[in-house]
Structure formats: structure tokens, C-alpha cells
Amino acid sequence: MSLNQSEIFEWLDRANLGECPPLWVIQYLLDSKYYASMRATISKFEKQWNISVVNYQVQKSSEALFTAVRGASRREDIAMRSKARLLRMDKLKMASLVGENPGFDFLQQCCHDDPALQIVIKKVLAKFPQWGIPCVEGVLVDREK
Numbered sequence: 001m002s003l004n005q006s007e008i009f010e011w012l013d014r015a016n017l018g019e020c021p022p023l024w025v026i027q028y029l030l031d032s033k034y035y036a037s038m039r040a041t042i043s044k045f046e047k048q049w050n051i052s053v054v055n056y057q058v059q060k061s062s063e064a065l066f067t068a069v070r071g072a073s074r075r076e077d078i079a080m081r082s083k084a085r086l087l088r089m090d091k092l093k094m095a096s097l098v099g100e101n102p103g104f105d106f107l108q109q110c111c112h113d114d115p116a117l118q119i120v121i122k123k124v125l126a127k128f129p130q131w132g133i134p135c136v137e138g139v140l141v142d143r144e145k
Contacts, residue, residue: 020049060087
């Protein structure tokens with residue numbers, strides 16, 4: 001996806017006012033000549049937006065969701081897993097769009113914690129064989145170990 005000049009400035013203005021753009025918009029701006037402006041805005045709202053930039057890639061700071069409160073009720077647990085799935089899907093979609101490997105540990109955790117994501121992960125791995133992470137009988141294989 002791409003943005004025209006007007007959309008770019010609209011998103012930058014909205015972000016400067018504290019509105020979190022979609023992850024793909026943030027990544028688009030980080031990959032453009034507007035990197036410095038977007039990075040400054042992210043620094044200001046990083047905690048509020050619950051995002052971080054690692055190796056020039058934007059991602060939800062979702063680790064807290066994956067290590068949720070142990071004593072949560074069944075309803076809270078379902079809600080937490082649902083939110084975690086959405087955040088993981090966002091990260092997997094971003095990886096698929098930009099070709100950036102989200103890491104073996106992340107992929108393995110997704111497969112282990114959420115079997116519904118296994119299909120998505122298999123498709124992403126098939127799209128990027130250069131990552132060197134084969135899926136054999138539903139199990140990810142780390143060639144580096």
C-alpha cells in the first residue's frame with residue numbers, strides 16, 4: 001500500500017496529536033523520507049500506543065499480553081488470548097508485507113500458544129523460504145540450533 005502526499009501529512013498531523021496510525025502506516029512512514037518525523041512522534045507516544053521500533057520495524061509491544069496475569073478468570077483469559085491473536089496477526093501481516101523475519105522464537109510461540117495461527121505461519125514461511133525455517137509435520141524447525 002502507499003500513501004499520497006496529502007494522506008502522509010494527514011497521518012503525521014494526527015499522530016502528532018496523539019492518534020495512533022495503523023501499523024502499516026507507521027511502517028510506511030518509517031520507510032520513507034519522513035522517518036525522522038515519525039520516529040520523533042513515536043518516541044513521544046510509544047507507551048501510550050503500546051508500540052516499539054526494533055531494527056527499523058514497528059511492532060506492538062505485546063509481550064505483556066503473552067505473559068498475562070496467571071490467576072485471570074476464564075472470560076479474561078479468552079479476551080486476553082483474543083487480543084494477543086490480533087496483535088500477533090498484525091505482526092505476521094507486517095512480516096508478510098515487508099519480508100522481515102519476525103524471528104523463530106516468535107513464530108514458535110505463536111504456533112504453540114495459538115494453533116489457529118499455524119496456517120498463517122505456514123503461508124508466510126512458504127512465501128519466504130529464504131528465512132530458512134521449515135515446517136515439518138506442523139512443527140517449526142530451527143536450522144540454527
